[in-house]
Amino acid sequence: MSEPLRHVTVESRLPAKACIIWLHGLGADGHDFAPIVPQLTLGREDVRFIFPHAPLRPITLNLGMMMPAWFDMSDVSRHRGIDMEGVEQSALAVQYLIEQQNAQGIASDKIVVMGFSQGGGIALYVGLSYAQKLAGIGALSTFLPHPESYALQPHTANQETPILFCHGTGDLVISLKDAKASVADLTRLGYQVEWHEYPMAHSVCGEELQDISRWLRTVLA
Numbered sequence: 001m002s003e004p005l006r007h008v009t010v011e012s013r014l015p016a017k018a019c020i021i022w023l024h025g026l027g028a029d030g031h032d033f034a035p036i037v038p039q040l041t042l043g044r045e046d047v048r049f050i051f052p053h054a055p056l057r058p059i060t061l062n063l064g065m066m067m068p069a070w071f072d073m074s075d076v077s078r079h080r081g082i083d084m085e086g087v088e089q090s091a092l093a094v095q096y097l098i099e100q101q102n103a104q105g106i107a108s109d110k111i112v113v114m115g116f117s118q119g120g121g122i123a124l125y126v127g128l129s130y131a132q133k134l135a136g137i138g139a140l141s142t143f144l145p146h147p148e149s150y151a152l153q154p155h156t157a158n159q160e161t162p163i164l165f166c167h168g169t170g171d172l173v174i175s176l177k178d179a180k181a182s183v184a185d186l187t188r189l190g191y192q193v194e195w196h197e198y199p200m201a202h203s204v205c206g207e208e209l210q211d212i213s214r215w216l217r218t219v220l221a
Helices: 034-039 084-103 118-129 176-188 206-219
Strands: 007-010 018-023 047-052 056-059 065-068 111-116 136-140 163-168 193-198
Touching (some): 007 034, 034 047, 047 084, 084 111, 111 118, 118 136, 136 206, 163 176, 163 206, 176 193, 193 206
Parallel strands (some): 018 047, 018 111, 111 136, 136 163, 163 193
Antiparallel strands (some): 056 065
16 A cells, blocks of 8 residues: 555544554445444543544455455455455555554554454454564454465464454354354464354444453553
């Protein structure tokens, strides 16, 4: 990506000491999750939220339709149909956002990268490949994209970084099987993954937001 990602910022009430970068899913934009910030009871007012907008690109799975997306895909599968060049470009763009926060005085180990669906796949890719330790990695209703291509040789900086993985048992977009297989891959690689499943479709529910709030309070403590 030649230009920095445009994004929605929900600024902290006090000078920011931590940051959460939250990536939306296919076809959405940075406004998608911004309204949930008041529902995340973090018990502190010094956390900045950044919700980037993915660039418009043609999506093969949707007959070439242009839409906001972190990468092109021709199949909803963790093993095939994923444009890994697009994944890498998006990961670099998110890393640039992290570096912007570093320049504003927030260390990488006070930054959480998380996302929903496609955005969750990018969050995982960033977390496994980034050379600086992050506070946490959140993966919501997603899978580890094309694990054969990069996940077998992750960077060690985030080997002990907490990973939150949440998924709906009724998800008809990204299968529960693929999500659980991704958790198995991460566990086999030595990562500590916290898994939650909920009776929901490809979405977010109230119970999940409570679990996310608790997890964020822990990793940003």
